[in-house]
Amino acid sequence: MPELNFDKVYASLNLRIKDITNIDEFDELTKEFLGKNSLIAEERKKLSSLSSDDKKNYGRKLTEATEFITSEIKAQRQLFLNSQFTSREEVENTDISIDWTPSRGSYKHVLSTVMDEVVSIFSSIGYEVAHGPEAETSWHNFDALNTPDWHPARYESDTLYLDKNLDTLLRTQTSTVQIRHMEENDPPVYIVAPGRVFRSDQLDATHSPVFHQLEGLAVDKNLTFTDLKGTLEYFVKEFFGNDIETKFIPHFFPFTEPSAEVLVKWQNGEWLEILGCGMVDPNVLSNVNYPDNYKGFAWGVGIERLAMLRYKIDHIKNFYDNDIRFLEQF
Amino acid sequence: MKILKSWLNEWINLDNISDIDLSNALESLGFEIENYTEINPNYENIVVGKVVELYHHPNADKVRVTKVDVGSKIYEIVCGAWNFDIGAVVPVALPKSTIKDNFLIDERDIRGIKSNGMICSASELDLWEDHDGILLLDDNEKIGSDFSSIYDSNDSVWEIGVTPNRGDCMSHLGVARELSNYFDLKLASNSIKLKPTIKPILKINSGKGNGCLSYQSIEIENITIEDSSLKIKHRLSSIGVRIINNVVDYTNYVLHDIGQPLHAFDRDKLFGTISVRNAKSNEELVTLDSQNRILDTSDLVITDNDKAIALAGVMGGFDSEVTSDTKNLLIESAYFDKVSIMKTSRKLNLISDASIRFERGIDRNIQSFGLERFIYLFGDSSDIIYSDIQNDTKNFETNSSVKFDKKKITDILGIEIDDKFISKTLSSLQILHTLTKDYIEFSSPSWRYDLERPIDIIEELAKHYGFNNFPSTLPVGNKLNNVGNYWKVRKYFINKLSNLNFHEIQTLSFLDDSLNQIFTPELKSVNVINPIDKSQESMRTNLYSTLINTYIFNLDKHSYSGQYFEINNTYDMAAHKKYKSIPNQNYKLGILIPKKLTSTNNTEYTVQDLASTLRKIIPSVGFEKLQKPGFHKNNSYLITLNGSPIGHMGQLSYSTQHELNLNNEIFLAEINLEPLKFSSLVSYNYNPLSQYPYIKFDLSFKVPDDLISQKLIDEIELLLNDNENQISIFDDYTNEISRNLGIRIITRSYEKTYNEQETTEILNNVVSKLTKKFLITLNEKGN
Structure with missing residues (x-):
């Protein structure tokens, strides 16, 4: 009995595979080599006329051939696909340095971002946010904070007043919130008060009639100067990083004693002032009728200053111009 | 304030202290270092010379030719200054030397004459500003000697900040006193014994009241007004004081030396008794700067028998000024009231080295010493003769002592400070004290106004202990990770809106009141009485104007702009709701959406986008039509939350748009954040998800133009109350016949799959209820 020349079939299959240019041709190939009218199918039809041994024998060979062809086509199909994917990826080489929608920010104002970060740091050691009026009484802004009426800070050249008797003003410091909060709450007190303050300055590169401070106040039974140091060192490290060096130098504020300024060592080796602080002056605590056994500390930090340091912003005017080129960067 | 190392050295011996150690000490003691400069001039090849010949330049009128003997040689030098004659002893910069700003001096041809170097002025040698010409040296200086040997100006100068409570440190003596404790060095007394030989002619009187607690003077005769010594000039010029003449320079020197301001009068221009009183209303005085000052009764003046002769502690009078012809002096050394001097100097904007010291408070017991130091500066060889010091001093209230429990120190500072340290520190600061087992008792010295209470001494101890030598401890407050509603609400809106690309x-909180009037004619603006400028006189009553300004600013500048929001206060003159005596203030959120982001953009936003934004950021927000100044007649709504008004939104009226020169429509919203609770912004009820297939109807109705489609949606929600629903408007189209509204209803039962009959029933029910309730008609297919 003449058997099919399988090698010839396989050779023909290989030739056909080499010529394939389209993935659909693999289906046609399956049809051609294994379909109704294929050589293999023709041979199968002949099987019934064979002896049972031959039938068994030849039938196995045909089945093996069918399996071989099937797997060969499947494998070659996969190779073809892979090579197609590869060549597709080869031409797809996108230049991601092009930014078609340039703007990297979250569109939050940078002052909000910085304020919130500072608030979060103090929140993590037990401070809540307090707030108070921006148009204030002179008493809350000065007298209650131990700043007597002859003090230079009270001159009209520095402070914006709202009435001729100078009884009301735009607060020059967020320290007013210390007084408002203590008037309404019994100790212990752990608060931070971020907010706007006002000074009589024209808007230019280094001055603004409006800027932001964050005031902090802790009043409790056993707070000491070492607690003040530890608290502010914690803040500075959280905000600027663990490696930052800090130092405390004596200063003067009417509402704290002892008072200090905190300096950090900047990348260029320069020491920069970043906040003022001190133990709350006993006069301030007695102005709000707190009991004698309570003590505390307070600090104030300029938000613009922190933002300018962190993002290397050179002009304070940028914060208030709201130029969209600036806003889009944060 | 500037201090000079060589000058400090007259009070404490700093020979073994490096500049770095000195800087550290100053800072640790609370003197902020604003600047530090090493003065290290190069005087190589600059020598002392004597002018031996002097003649006209043959080819130039403005310069002369000199022959200068410098010992080894005689140089021919061309010189443009005219303030010297033959015999003058002068500094000569020889060829190959450098002067100020590294300017190289060499042989040079000047109009046909070779000039071998340069005869120098003080300013050319970088000593001090001097416009008189060549620096004339003492006739006795050795010819040919190195200039640096007669003028050693190697020195260091610090510019330090002195805090306002430490007037006592506004002098070299004051700073030296602080340093003496830091370095354990003894403070010199530098006392002087006067030898008066004349009787005073004038009388003095410190006047009534407390304006002047001590008035002291000395009279000096036979004075020659001339240049000060090189040393005085060097010191004063190094700390930025202008060099004038010996008398003025010496008064300035004493002020910077010990902190006592002095004033020199030409005695021959005064008459009778020198006294202190308050000025009369509208009294006039011409001050040293030739300005006629109109005074009032809060100003202190010095008078003689005739008239006011000086503005006490602030500036001398023109008529009694020391001039080059002055022969005799009266030197004033007084203690004036701090507050009076401060008020006068600020009012007249005359802030001087003297007024600053008076207003911070000078030593109560230093007036005589000031006069003694002044006399001392003339030196032994001077021809002056002088009187005894005249003194009219009122009784001071002496400081009573203060006693407190030593435990207080540890209570405040958190560490123990031992008796030895306390005693040593207070002693070197000359603070009288006694220490017992449990108590400290102290009284403050006459120069310290900041030591009244126990805390003042505790601060002093902490400072001298060194702030950086304290350990650090970290207390934790009682509100751990609980920032409170105010901050949470603010953060919520900032996050929401920034994520929506706002x-x-x-x-700034200030604007011109006309902008307030556009939106809030019913409110009275809060005005600043001393505004930065007139256009920033009023506080904003709303956030709209500044949002619009920002939109315009960017559009004009970049031809594109954005959608904006701001969270800040508004102000008006109504009474504050919570606090007495202050104006009303509201913490608000303002939002702006422009019709177009750029002038060419095709995307157009409408008032619906603003409403949609508000729905996204405030769950269950509601809108009710409400007309408002500045806004569109129809597109203007009250914003409500659970029925309560919380703000306003709408489209800018066309007239306002026109008034503000806006080409396009603007949509604005303002919400009062104060009543909002963070919890209600973030907690709303979840709609359970049905497991059954949806049924969907797209319905089109003919509706009236003023129909509010939300009301249809609300009604459908009500009808399909038991189901999970998604109801939306897919079309709103007005043709020539009517307005047509397309509503899509997607609804699912929680219990079953609807069959065809049930579906039809639902549809018919919805259509019939809606058409009845709203008097609308369904657009049947084909209509």
Whole structure:
């Protein structure tokens, strides 16, 4: 009995595979080599006329051939696909340095971002946010904070007043919130008060009639100067990083004693002032009728200053111009 | 304030202290270092010379030719200054030397004459500003000697900040006193014994009241007004004081030396008794700067028998000024009231080295010493003769002592400070004290106004202990990770809106009142009485104007702009709701959406986008039509939350748009954040998800033009109350016949799959209820 020349079939299959240019041709190939009218199918039809041994024998060979062809086509199909994917990826080489929608920010104002970060740091050691009026009484802004009426800070050249008797003003410091909060709450007190303050300055590169401070106040039974140091060192490290060096130098504020300024060592080796602080002056605590056994500390930090340091912003005017080129960067 | 190392050295011996150690000490003691400069001039090849010949330049009128003997040689030098004659002893910069600003001096041809170097002025040698010409040296200086040997100006100068409570440190003596404790060095007394030989002619009187607690004077005769010594000039010029003449320079020197301001009068221009009183209303005085000052009764003046002769502690009078012809002096050394001097100097904007010291408070017991130091500066060889010091001093209230429990120190500072340290520190600061087992008792010295209470001494101890030598401890407060509602609400809106591509802005709180009037004619603006300028006189009553300004600013500048929001206060003159005596203030959120982001953009936003934004950021927000000044007649709504008004939104009226020169429509919203609770912004009920297939109807109705489609949606929600629903408007189209509204209803039962009959029933029910209730008609297919 003449058997099919399988090698010839396989050779023909290989030739056909080499010529394939389209993935659909693999289906046609399956049809051609294994379909109704294929050589293999023709041979199968002949099987019934064979002896049972031959039938068994030849039938196995045909089945093996069918399996071989099937797997060969499947494998070659996969190779073809892979090579197609590869060549597709080869031409797809996108230049991601092009930014078609340039703007990297979250569109939050940078002052909000910085304020919130500072608030979060103090929140993590037990401070809540307090707030108070921006148009204030002179008493809350000065007298209650131990700043007597002859003090230079009270001159009209520095402070914006709202009435001729100078009884009301735009607060020059967020320290007013210390007084408002203590008037309404019994100790212990752990608060931070971020907010706007006002000074009589024209808007230019280094001055603004409006800027932001964050005031902090802790009043409790056993707070000491070492607690003040530890608290502010914690803040500075959280905000600027663990490696930052800090130092405390004596200063003067009417509402704290002892008072200090905190300096950090900047990348260029320069020491920069970043906040003022001190133990709350006993006069301030007695102005709000707190009991004698309570003590505390307070600090104030300029938000613009922190933002300018962190993002290397050179002009304070940028914060208030709201130029969209600036806003889009944060 | 500037201090000079060589000058400090007259009070404490700093020979073994490096500049770095000195800087550290100053800072640790609370003197902020604003600047530090090493003065290290190069005087190589600059020698002392004597002018031996002097003649006209043959080819130039403005310069002369000199022959200068410098010992080894005689140089021919061309010189443009005219303030010297033959015999003058002068500094000569020889060829190959450098002067100020590294300017190289060499042989040079000047109009046909070779000039071998240069005869120098003080300013050319970088000593001090001097416009008189060549620096004339003492006739006795050795010819040919190195200039640096007669003028050693190697020195260091610090510019330090002195805090306002430490007037006592506004002098070299004051700073030296602080340093003496830091370095354990003894403070010199530098006392002087006067030898008066004349009787005073004038009488003095410190006047009534407390304006002047001590008035002291000395009279000096036979004075020659001339240049001060090189040393005085060097010191004063190094700390930035202008060099004038010996008398003025010496008064300045004493002020910077010990902190006592002095004033020199030409005695021959005074008459009778020198006294202190308050000025009369509208009294006039011409001050040293030739300005006629109109005074009032709060100003202190010095008078003689005739008239006011000086503005006490602030500036001398023109008529009694020391001039080059002055022969005799009266030197004033007084203690004036701090507050009076401060008020006068600020009012007249005359802030001087003297007024600053008076207003911070000078030593109560230093007036005589000031006069003694002044006399001392003339030196032994001077021809002056002088009187005894005349003194009219009122009884001071002496400081009573203060006693407190030593435990207080540890209570405040958190560490123990031992008796030895306390005693040593207070002693070197000359603070009288006694220490017992449990108590400290102290009284403050006459120069310290900041030591009244126990805390003042505790601060002093902490400072001298060194702030950086304290350990650090970290207390934890009682509100751990609980920032409170105010901050949470603010953060919530900032996050929501920035994620929706709104730019957060921060604008100034001031504007011109006309902008307030556009939106809030019913409110009275809060005005600043001393505004930065007139256009910033009023506080904003709303956030709209500044949002609009930002939109315009960017559009004009970049031809594109954005959607903006701002969270800040508004102000008006109504009474504050919570606090007495202050104006009303509201913490608000303002939002702006422009019709177009750029002038060419095709995307157009409408008032619906603003409403949609508000729905996204405030769950269950509601809108009710409400007309408002500045806004569109129809597109203007009250914003409500659970029925309560919380703000306003709408489209800018066309007239306002026109008034503000806006080409396009603007949509604005303002919400009062104060009543909002963070919890209600973030907690709303979840709609359970049905497991059954949806049924969907797209319905089109003919509706009236003023129909509010939300009301249809609300009605459908009500009808399909038991189901999970998604109801939306897919079309709103007005043709020539009517307005047509397309509503899509997607609804699912929680219990079953609807069959065809049930579906039809639902549809018919919805259509019939809606058409009845709203008097609308369904557009049947084909209509």
